[in-house]
Amino acid sequence: MKVAIIGGTGDQGFGLALRFAKSGEKVLLGSRDIKKAENTVNIIHNMLKGEELDCIKAMTNQDAAAQGDILILTVPLQAQKATLLSIKDHLEGKILVDATVPLETCLGGSSTRYVDLWEGSAAERSAEILKDKNTVVISAFNNVSSASLTNIKEDVKCDCLISGGDAESKAMVMELAEKIPGVKAIDCGPLENARIVEKITPLLINLNIRNKTRLAGIRITGL
Numbered sequence: 100m101k102v103a104i105i106g107g108t109g110d111q112g113f114g115l116a117l118r119f120a121k122s123g124e125k126v127l128l129g130s131r132d133i134k135k136a137e138n139t140v141n142i143i144h145n146m147l148k149g150e151e152l153d154c155i156k157a158m159t160n161q162d163a164a165a166q167g168d169i170l171i172l173t174v175p176l177q178a179q180k181a182t183l184l185s186i187k188d189h190l191e192g193k194i195l196v197d198a199t200v201p202l203e204t205c206l207g208g209s210s211t212r213y214v215d216l217w218e219g220s221a222a223e224r225s226a227e228i229l230k231d232k233n234t235v236v237i238s239a240f241n242n243v244s245s246a247s248l249t250n251i252k253e254d255v256k257c258d259c260l261i262s263g264g265d266a267e268s269k270a271m272v273m274e275l276a277e278k279i280p281g282v283k284a285i286d287c288g289p290l291e292n293a294r295i296v297e298k299i300t301p302l303l304i305n306l307n308i309r310n311k312t313r314l315a316g317i318r319i320t321g322l
């Protein structure tokens with residue numbers, strides 16, 4: 100199975116690509132700019148020097164989308180629609196994992212504030228944009244911080260809350276999430292629950308600021 104990271108040169112895409120490459124997944128790291136993707140892949144190779152890398156390749160977002168089986172969207176909200184439209188031709192029959200969090204930063208505001216979207220959540224907005232495609236949208240990785248993903252000396256001590264309507268696709272994404280050491284995948288039900296999950300992230304950012312860390316995460320207990 101090939102995991103394509105759409106917007107893989109940013110903090111979140113980089114962290115996920117790093118962890119999946121480390122766990123032996125085939126990773127296609129996408130960017131609008133192939134050179135940027137190549138630089139990012141070189142950094143990952145240097146960080147994982149000496150480890151058996153199955154395969155991590157730099158490519159354009161379009162090529163990554165065309166060749167990937169599970170696509171993870173890691174771009175800011177303001178780039179969500181343009182990025183999806185740029186890869187739309189390659190999304191038929193694919194699983195699109197949306198990690199977007201609608202932060203007020205997209206309006207020049209604060210990263211500790213959420214902005215409400217007409218569709219209910221960023222993940223539902225992706226589903227709306229792709230409604231004429233046979234694409235399954237799953238919401239995941241919204242609350243997993245890039246700082247803990249990048250800190251490869253330690254396990255990622257948080258859960259990955261996963262929402263989506265198609266049980267088989269969701270199970271595949273849950274299995275993928277648990278390839279990251281320390282992560283427990285939690286089935287959060289239908290895609291509309293992404294409305295709740297996405298709102299946790301600005302709270303975690305707030306907690307990071309208040310506690311001078313970048314590693315705040317969430318664990319669900321008692322299940």
Ligand SMILES: NC(=O)c1ccc[n+]([C@@H]2O[C@H](COP(=O)([O-])OP(=O)(O)OC[C@H]3O[C@@H](n4cnc5c(N)ncnc54)[C@H](OP(=O)(O)O)[C@@H]3O)[C@@H](O)[C@H]2O)c1
Pocket residue numbers: 106107108109110111112129130131132135136172173174175176177178181182198199200201202240241242243244245246300
């Ligand atoms: N950072 C975190 O800890 C974290 C945690 C959970 C969820 N998230 C969510 O994950 C998403 C990505 O976060 P991030 O921190 O990685 O974002 P980022 O670094 O600002 O951007 C990620 C990538 O998106 C592409 N991009 C940026 N602006 C764009 C634009 N205007 N048009 C098209 N592409 C653009 C760029 O890739 P190219 O220039 O290479 O094309 C960039 O490297 C966000 O929605 C964020 O809320 C982040």
